[in-house]
Amino acid sequence: MIRFLAHRAGAALASIFAASLLAFVLLRLVPGDPARQVLGQFATPEQLASFRSENGLDGSILEQYWRFIANFVQGDWGTSFASGAPVRELIGQRAPATVELVLVAFVASVGLAVLVALVSTYRHRPWVDRIASAIAFIGMGTPPFWLGLLCLFVFFQQTHLLPGPEGQLSPDLAPFPERTGFVTVDAALAGRPDALGSALAHLILPAFTLGFAMFAFLLRVLRSSLLEIADEPFVSAAESKGLSRWSAFVRHALPNAALPALTASGLVLGQLLTGSVLVEAVFDWPGIGGLVVDGIANKDYTVVQVFIMLSATIYVLVNLLVDVLAATIDPRVAVVPERRAGRRARGLLPSPQPLDPAEPR
Amino acid sequence: MSLAVRGRPARGRWDTTLCVCVAILAGLVLVAVTAPVWWTESTTATDPLAALQAPSIEHPMGTDAVGRDMLARVLGGARVSLAAALCVSVVGGLLGAALGIAAGLAGRLGDGVVMRVFDAMLAFPPVIFAMAVTLALGVGLVTACVGVTLSAIPYIGRVVRSDVLRVRGSGHVEAAHALGVPPWRIVVRHVIPHVAPTVLVQIASLFSFAIISVAALGFIGLGAQIPTPEWGTMITEGSALVLLGKWWVSTFPGIGLLLVTAATAIIAERVRVVLDPRRTPPRGIL
Numbered sequence: 257m258i259r260f261l262a263h264r265a266g267a268a269l270a271s272i273f274a275a276s277l278l279a280f281v282l283l284r285l286v287p288g289d290p291a292r293q294v295l296g297q298f299a300t301p302e303q304l305a306s307f308r309s310e311n312g313l314d315g316s317i318l319e320q321y322w323r324f325i326a327n328f329v330q331g332d333w334g335t336s337f338a339s340g341a342p343v344r345e346l347i348g349q350r351a352p353a354t355v356e357l358v359l360v361a362f363v364a365s366v367g368l369a370v371l372v373a374l375v376s377t378y379r380h381r382p383w384v385d386r387i388a389s390a391i392a393f394i395g396m397g398t399p400p401f402w403l404g405l406l407c408l409f410v411f412f413q414q415t416h417l418l419p420g421p422e423g424q425l426s427p428d429l430a431p432f433p434e435r436t437g438f439v440t441v442d443a444a445l446a447g448r449p450d451a452l453g454s455a456l457a458h459l460i461l462p463a464f465t466l467g468f469a470m471f472a473f474l475l476r477v478l479r480s481s482l483l484e485i486a487d488e489p490f491v492s493a494a495e496s497k498g499l500s501r502w503s504a505f506v507r508h509a510l511p512n513a514a515l516p517a518l519t520a521s522g523l524v525l526g527q528l529l530t531g532s533v534l535v536e537a538v539f540d541w542p543g544i545g546g547l548v549v550d551g552i553a554n555k556d557y558t559v560v561q562v563f564i565m566l567s568a569t570i571y572v573l574v575n576l577l578v579d580v581l582a583a584t585i586d587p588r589v590a591v592v593p594e595r596r597a598g599r600r601a602r603g604l605l606p607s608p609q610p611l612d613p614a615e616p617r
Numbered sequence: 618m619s620l621a622v623r624g625r626p627a628r629g630r631w632d633t634t635l636c637v638c639v640a641i642l643a644g645l646v647l648v649a650v651t652a653p654v655w656w657t658e659s660t661t662a663t664d665p666l667a668a669l670q671a672p673s674i675e676h677p678m679g680t681d682a683v684g685r686d687m688l689a690r691v692l693g694g695a696r697v698s699l700a701a702a703l704c705v706s707v708v709g710g711l712l713g714a715a716l717g718i719a720a721g722l723a724g725r726l727g728d729g730v731v732m733r734v735f736d737a738m739l740a741f742p743p744v745i746f747a748m749a750v751t752l753a754l755g756v757g758l759v760t761a762c763v764g765v766t767l768s769a770i771p772y773i774g775r776v777v778r779s780d781v782l783r784v785r786g787s788g789h790v791e792a793a794h795a796l797g798v799p800p801w802r803i804v805v806r807h808v809i810p811h812v813a814p815t816v817l818v819q820i821a822s823l824f825s826f827a828i829i830s831v832a833a834l835g836f837i838g839l840g841a842q843i844p845t846p847e848w849g850t851m852i853t854e855g856s857a858l859v860l861l862g863k864w865w866v867s868t869f870p871g872i873g874l875l876l877v878t879a880a881t882a883i884i885a886e887r888v889r890v891v892l893d894p895r896r897t898p899p900r901g902i903l
Contacts, residue, residue: 259707266738274737285753399829399877401836402852402871405859412864501880534833538856557752564749566765568741 260583268576276328276566280321311395328565338556347544347562352437353424354536354543358528360459362466366521367468369474370510377482378505388479395472400531404465404538411461421540424456443542462539466531470524477520481513488512515586522571524576529567620761635887638880645877649695658686660846669863681854683842693846698828699877701762701847705827709766710820712774718812720774721781722804735771742826743768744830751839760842761834765827772820772862777812783807814892821885824871826876832874848874 327333332345357543374386412420418425424439432446440459443451485491486509493503536545544563551559583589621813638892658676664684672679678687720731738746747764754760784790785808793803836850849872855867 269738270733271740274733275740278737278740279749282753393879393882397825397829397875397882399832399836399849399852399871399874399878401833401856402867402874405852405856405867406871407858409862409864409868413860413864419750526745529742530744530833534836537837549837552752552756560748560752563739565743567745571742572740582792583861 257583257589259286259325261580264576264579268572272569275572276325277321277564279561279565279568280324282322283557283564305582306318312609328562333562334558334617336551336556336559338551338554343559346547346559347566350542350544350547353439353541354532356424356438357462357466357541358461358532361463361470362366362524364463364476364526365467365471366585369471369478369517372479373482374505374510376504377479377486378502378509388475392472392476392479395468396476398468399534400465400469401534401538403468404461406536407461407465410587418461419454421538421542422458423542424455424458425451426458429454454505462535462541464536466528469531470527473524473527474517474520478517482509485509485512505554514581515589518578518582518585521559522575525574526571529571548549618676632887633869634883636639638883641876641880642884645695645873646699648697649692652689652692652696653704656689656692658689658783661685661844670835671863672865678869679863682858684709684754687869690846690851691848694848694851694870696840696872697758697845698831698849698874699865700760702824702828702833702877705762705766705769705831706820706823709769709827710773710816710823712766713815713819714772714777714812716770717777718781718804718809721785722808731774735774737771738768738771739775741768743772743826744833746886747830747834748837748839751834756839756842757760757846758831758835758847761831761840763831764834765830768830769823769826771825773816775816776819780812780815786810818885818889818892821881821888825885826883828881829878831876832836 302324343481344591376384411418491509494508533545537549667680674811698714733862746768750764751760832849835847836853841847841850851870852867858866
């Protein structure tokens with residue numbers, strides 16, 4: 257296990273390093289000279305030179321790369337050209353809103369996916385099954401930004417059941433102290449049921465929009481793995497000992513079917529990182545995604561670059577966490593690949609992830 | 618229980634779901650391609666006097682904020698989006714397959730280099746990698762397609778490579794080698810035919826990823842630029858109008874996207890069942 261941990265952590269570090277190299281190459285290709293963009297066309301050569309040295313744009317490519325990495329690791333993420341504020345500060349201010357939204361969407365969609373997958377598979381009922389898989393396909397085909405607009409039209413514009421795109425709270429609420437930055441937590445801490453209600457009402461549509469695709473995706477993965485082991489002897493054994501079909505499924509089949517879903521949840525995070533950008537843009541959510549879309553619109557690429565590097569880092573780390581979790585659940589996963597291709601060729605090693613993890617392996 | 622055969626259509630019977638999906642896709646392609654003949658409104662000509670009209674006989678899908686006919690734009694968007702997704706999935710599939718085959722056949726050094734590059738690309742969530750590429754190459758529909766293509770290549774390359782490694786170690790390749798068949802001939806006659814089904818399956822499932830990713834890039838302003846009729850960009854144009862009750866500008870392109878992605882995802886599933894029988898078929902999909 258320790259060998260596996262070391263191996264996976266090493267691989268994760270290597271891929272973050274490789275990603276940073278790739279990001280550096282890509283981001284240096286961005287058209288336009290940033291010094292010119294910020295200082296305008298009337299800047300003197302001295303001004304340009306001093307701007308370049310301040311922002312790490314002078315020196316050889318290697319030096320620049322080293323500075324890029326060192327600054328990123330140290331949290332010196334440069335200055336937003338549009339607002340003049342340090343990017344780190346901007347992201348810090350907006351991170352809680354995104355984390356809140358993503359967490360709620362994640363928990364809700366995982367919970368619902370498990371429930372619907374169990375209900376649709378524990379008995380052989382073709383119609384329930386068909387509806388569940390239709391939902392899965394529709395969910396995966398629905399662009400989140402469009403679903404958000406549709407929800408806004410139905411629940412806000414037409415019926416006024418839920419608040420519109422005005423961020424996390426109604427603008428007419430009396431202010432309350434900010435302690436954690438997480439609006440729902442702050443409202444609860446301040447003992448303000450009205451604020452808490454408003455915060456929750458504002459969360460419903462964005463979280464649903466963000467979570468629907470994930471829910472559909474996890475439902476599909478979980479369904480196919482539950483169906484695969486539905487007829488395994490240990491499930492029947494649990495049933496014949498007197499458990500109901502449902503309890504046998506929940507207590508014995510579900511834990512054994514959870515592994516592919518866990519592996520898939522690493523990919524789900526990728527969806528979430530992208531999805532949060534799209535959904536926040538629709539709901540005017542004061543999170544990082546909105547910052548990124550504004551950054552694109554204002555050609556303020558520093559913000560976008562930091563977001564790209566950050567999401568790669570988070571993505572790699574979460575996938576590392578998922579691998580470690582999978583290995584703790586199922587120790588067979590923790591086999592360190594040998595360096596010889598021959599073992600792979602003989603099928604001793606697991607094949608790599610396909611584009612679509614719902615595909616049975 | 619007969620769970621094992623669910624999802625695979627019984628021999629000789631029509632697979633209704635598949636027929637519906639193929640009909641939707643084929644119908645959409647046909648309608649989109651022939652549209653300039655029977656619906657002669659321009660996709661880009663503006664008419665401020667006819668701005669934001671609700672759907673009517675004259676404009677069955679209404680008009681947008683500058684008075685462009687939405688039906689013409691949705692049909693034009695179908696041409697743009699479908700063509701873009703087709704290019705992305707075919708080019709991405711073939712390039713990924715070529716790299717995967719090369720990596721699988723190359724020695725340790727070549728294999729290692731290709732796989733490390735793939736690892737670097739896989740460190741980014743796919744659409745975010747496409748964002749980075751698009752920013753680097755300059756914003757636009759073509760660069761967005763390049764970005765999505767590049768972000769898909771490592772996924773396909775890895776799957777194909779593992780297939781190549783499997784085939785390479787199998788008996789018939791060894792036998793051919795023992796018989797003195799030259800290496801290029803082994804590759805062409807004995808390796809590629811074995812990985813071709815995998816590549817086709819991957820291309821099919823890439824299609825729906827491509828169409829939705831290109832639209833997502835368009836939506837955040839990195840893809841097709843105004844006034845190109847592209848579904849994602851059109852949804853952005855309608856996003857502010859939805860709050861004013863003008864639902865039609867972003868609803869119709871979204872329905873188009875939903876139909877195409879869901880239909881192609883289901884078709885890809887069926888292609889997998891037919892072409893890749895070694896893997897257990899996904900059961901009970903519709």
